[in-house]
Amino acid sequence: MTDTVYIYGLAAQDGIEPVRYVRNMNAEVPLPDGMEHRYLSGRENNAITAQSHKLTALLLDGISAVQRETMGMFIGTRYGSLEDDRIFQASRFADGGKFASPAAFRRTLPSTVPAELTIAFGIRGSMITFADRSTPGMFAIIRAAKWIASGRTNAAIAGSLDFLTPVHANSPDSEPDSEPVCRTLLCLLATPDAFSELRPWAAITLAEISSTGGSSRQALAQSDAADFPAMVELTATPKLSTRRIDQDDGNGNTCRLEIQVL
Amino acid sequence: MTAQQYPTVRLSCFGAATPEHSSAESIFSAWLSGEAAPPVPPRVSADNLWDTLTTQAITAALPPPEDRDQCGLILATTKADMQSVEAWLNSSSAKHGAATPPLLSDNVHALARRFGLGGPQRVISTACSSGLTAIIEAAMMIESHEVKQMVVCGADVAGGFIQDGFHALKAITRTQCRPFDRQRDGLALGSAAAACLLTSSDHLQPRGRGPSIFLEGWGMSCDATHLTAPDREASGLIRAIHQALAGLDGGGIDAVILHGTGTAYNDAMEALAMRQVFEHRPYLTAAKGFLGHTLGASGVIETALAAWMLHRRVVPAITGLEDPQWPELNFVRTSLAAAPVKRILKTASGFGGLNAAIVLGISKCESVGHD
Numbered sequence: 001m002t003d004t005v006y007i008y009g010l011a012a013q014d015g016i017e018p019v020r021y022v023r024n025m026n027a028e029v030p031l032p033d034g035m036e037h038r039y040l041s042g043r044e045n046n047a048i049t050a051q052s053h054k055l056t057a058l059l060l061d062g063i064s065a066v067q068r069e070t071m072g073m074f075i076g077t078r079y080g081s082l083e084d085d086r087i088f089q090a091s092r093f094a095d096g097g098k099f100a101s102p103a104a105f106r107r108t109l110p111s112t113v114p115a116e117l118t119i120a121f122g123i124r125g126s127m128i129t130f131a132d133r134s135t136p137g138m139f140a141i142i143r144a145a146k147w148i149a150s151g152r153t154n155a156a157i158a159g160s161l162d163f164l165t166p167v168h169a170n171s172p173d174s175e176p177d178s179e180p181v182c183r184t185l186l187c188l189l190a191t192p193d194a195f196s197e198l199r200p201w202a203a204i205t206l207a208e209i210s211s212t213g214g215s216s217r218q219a220l221a222q223s224d225a226a227d228f229p230a231m232v233e234l235t236a237t238p239k240l241s242t243r244r245i246d247q248d249d250g251n252g253n254t255c256r257l258e259i260q261v262l
Numbered sequence: 263m264t265a266q267q268y269p270t271v272r273l274s275c276f277g278a279a280t281p282e283h284s285s286a287e288s289i290f291s292a293w294l295s296g297e298a299a300p301p302v303p304p305r306v307s308a309d310n311l312w313d314t315l316t317t318q319a320i321t322a323a324l325p326p327p328e329d330r331d332q333c334g335l336i337l338a339t340t341k342a343d344m345q346s347v348e349a350w351l352n353s354s355s356a357k358h359g360a361a362t363p364p365l366l367s368d369n370v371h372a373l374a375r376r377f378g379l380g381g382p383q384r385v386i387s388t389a390c391s392s393g394l395t396a397i398i399e400a401a402m403m404i405e406s407h408e409v410k411q412m413v414v415c416g417a418d419v420a421g422g423f424i425q426d427g428f429h430a431l432k433a434i435t436r437t438q439c440r441p442f443d444r445q446r447d448g449l450a451l452g453s454a455a456a457a458c459l460l461t462s463s464d465h466l467q468p469r470g471r472g473p474s475i476f477l478e479g480w481g482m483s484c485d486a487t488h489l490t491a492p493d494r495e496a497s498g499l500i501r502a503i504h505q506a507l508a509g510l511d512g513g514g515i516d517a518v519i520l521h522g523t524g525t526a527y528n529d530a531m532e533a534l535a536m537r538q539v540f541e542h543r544p545y546l547t548a549a550k551g552f553l554g555h556t557l558g559a560s561g562v563i564e565t566a567l568a569a570w571m572l573h574r575r576v577v578p579a580i581t582g583l584e585d586p587q588w589p590e591l592n593f594v595r596t597s598l599a600a601a602p603v604k605r606i607l608k609t610a611s612g613f614g615g616l617n618a619a620i621v622l623g624i625s626k627c628e629s630v631g632h633d
Contacts, residue, residue, distance in 0.1 A: 115484070118615070128395055131386075164363075
């Protein structure tokens with residue numbers, strides 16, 4: 001059990017926007033590769049894989065393989081595997097249904113991309129993938145903080161991954177407003193003594209998901225991953241400042257996260 | 263991970279449904295009778311199979327009406343109501359990127375509203391370990407006093423999308439699912455929903471609602487080796503099992519309900535794990551030769567079957583197992599009546615190398631009693 005959970009780093013990228021990244025100090029770093037010009041297509045279904053790998057690599061820089069062995073992974077997602085569902089569905093009916101793609105099918109799970117990250121980075125602790133419409137990233141970060149506070153794990157990568165493109169985005173009749181979603185938000189969370197060689201960036205002073213009860217309520221209009229811009233804004237928080245984010249999911253569940261930047 | 267003390271969480275009010283059965287008890291009885299699963303279930307024609315199965319399962323697991331407004335719901339699933347998703351995928355909305363697609367999380371909110379469950383709601387989707395992961399997550403929330411009661415429902419309908427996928431992977435048996443048999447050649451698919459009510463161990467259990475058992479330990483791990491194939495050395499599963507066994511207050515594991523898909527590599531991995539973890543030889547059984555692989559539902563429905571095993575002190579045989587590839591292990595080939603079973607290990611593994619293990623016990627049940 002621990003009373004304090006630290007954020008050692010936070011990294012986010014929305015589509016082709018610049019990476020937002022903090023670790024020990026506020027900093028914005030340029031993309032390390034040509035991702036900003038990459039066409040984010042569902043047919044290239046590794047776009048979210050490339051983005052999430054890049055951000056995870058930033059966060060885990062300096063973390064040893066032994067430390068990753070016990071690290072957990074808690075990922076929220078709004079769209080899950082819908083992009084890959086669409087690709088596999090198309091293959092089912094191609095050429096009279098003779099060529100349903102095994103390569104596409106094995107990606108039709110919300111846990112596929114997080115599992116790829118565990119394989120790529122040797123993360124071998126607990127892993128949970130949550131599906132949540134409005135607050136996938138905050139939800140996963142708060143649950144990871146709870147797990148760390150309970151002593152069940154001492155460190156975790158937590159956040160959200162989402163990828164969905166309009167299939168026709170490259171066709172002549174594509175609509176200008178049909179923007180693909182390729183969005184990653186990841187934090188490295190840990191106990192105070194998890195990484196002796198690293199300084200934490202912020203302390204989590206409040207992490208809770210509350211439910212207001214009231215089962216007869218009607219679902220409210222729900223925003224599209226409204227937690228993402230709010231979490232990204234944290235990267236601009238000055239040192240020694242406290243920031244709090246409250247997000248309601250429209251179904252009576254409210255995520256509350258408060259951090260103190262160190 | 264070091265040894266830990268696990269405060270016990272109670273599991274009760276088990277509900278389960280398949281297209282052929284409408285209660286956990288009837289499914290358990292059918293398992294004892296040795297029914298075998300067909301390789302694939304009939305293609306779903308009824309529009310409401312998802313609704314039918316989840317309704318039957320959750321109805322049995324509901325707390326008393328006065329508690330429902332604060333009771334949460336976790337849905338464990340791989341694809342949930344896939345018929346709705348397929349309808350969207352086949353629509354012009356999907357092809358033109360218009361309209362909000364059906365999301366996994368919509369399912370849990372719809373179920374919570376239907377059953378008047380006003381507490382926390384979430385969907386957990388960690389491939390075929392989803393069911394056990396959901397039980398673990400609910401137990402975590404109860405242990406940390408975030409919630410007093412949680413309904414956990416595991417559900418999946420193996421429709422055309424899923425069947426075509428497993429056919430494409432060449433993972434489906436041509437004859438019959440035969441877990442741990444030398445002649446095994448793949449899994450059978452099944453559709454199911456199962457649910458149970460989790461409470462703190464000192465919470466009064468609803469009477470007259472079937473067996474009540476305790477969660478005595480759990481563990482989770484990632485293989486971090488391959489997206490679909492299990493770790494040949496079983497290291498991830500072994501770590502999850504060791505975590506689940508850590509901190510148990512004496513007494514060993516009497517029986518194990520293995521994941522037992524009937525595929526070559528999964529069964530080999532589990533056999534290796536059993537040889538390495540246990541010096542004694544607990545009874546080893548598996549339900550997928552009878553039920554088929556019910557994916558996100560499997561962890562919860564097999565936990566419900568464990569409850570009935572503990573309640574009746576019976577260990578059902580592995581349907582389809584005739585010639586065990588690992589004869590040194592204690593695979594159950596003929597159902598055992600009056601078996602001395604007080605503690606069961608349940609394991610699950612899924613795509614992505616995700617492993618989960620839970621320990622279920624009945625010892626404290628004897629002092630509180632149930633019908």
